[in-house]
Amino acid sequence: MVAYDGISGLISLAPLLRNLYIDLFKAQEVMRSRRTLHVSDVLSRLFRQPKFRQGIRAAQIKLRWAEIVGPEIAARAQPVRLSHGRLEVHCDHDVWRTELQYLKPELLKRIAEVEGDGVVKEIFLK
Numbered sequence: 001m002v003a004y005d006g007i008s009g010l011i012s013l014a015p016l017l018r019n020l021y022i023d024l025f026k027a028q029e030v031m032r033s034r035r036t037l038h039v040s041d042v043l044s045r046l047f048r049q050p051k052f053r054q055g056i057r058a059a060q061i062k063l064r065w066a067e068i069v070g071p072e073i074a075a076r077a078q079p080v081r082l083s084h085g086r087l088e089v090h091c092d093h094d095v096w097r098t099e100l101q102y103l104k105p106e107l108l109k110r111i112a113e114v115e116g117d118g119v120v121k122e123i124f125l126k
Contacts, residue, residue: 054083057082057115058079061079061082061087061115062078062079064114064115065078067114068114069107076093076096077089077092077096077097077125085120085121086121086123087120087122087123088126089123089124089126090126091125104123107123108120
């Protein structure tokens with residue numbers, strides 16, 4: 001079984017954290033103009049951003065990949081990126097890519113059960 005690399009998860013969240021920093025910087029400027037803005041308002045705005053939600057969903061899929069596909073497939077194929085409902089999965093061999101090609105409907109169903117309908121609409125194997 002391949003262990004999850006926490007660093008890649010953090011790297012994929014780096015742009016989102018940068019946006020949070022920018023939002024907090026903007027909040028600081030608003031506070032200087034004598035208008036108060038609660039941290040909860042800033043975080044609420046951040047959590048509503050589609051990119052943030054997509055980044056969280058991608059991280060959840062990476063963390064729960066072995067649970068979603070099983071340990072044997074997880075050892076041979078890893079999710080790389082989630083963008084606009086398209087999950088990109090890297091396979092370590094052409095044989096596994098071919099096998100997963102046939103299993104796509106089942107994988108999509110399983111992802112929907114774990115993460116919710118519409119999170120992943122398509123799987124791209126490479």
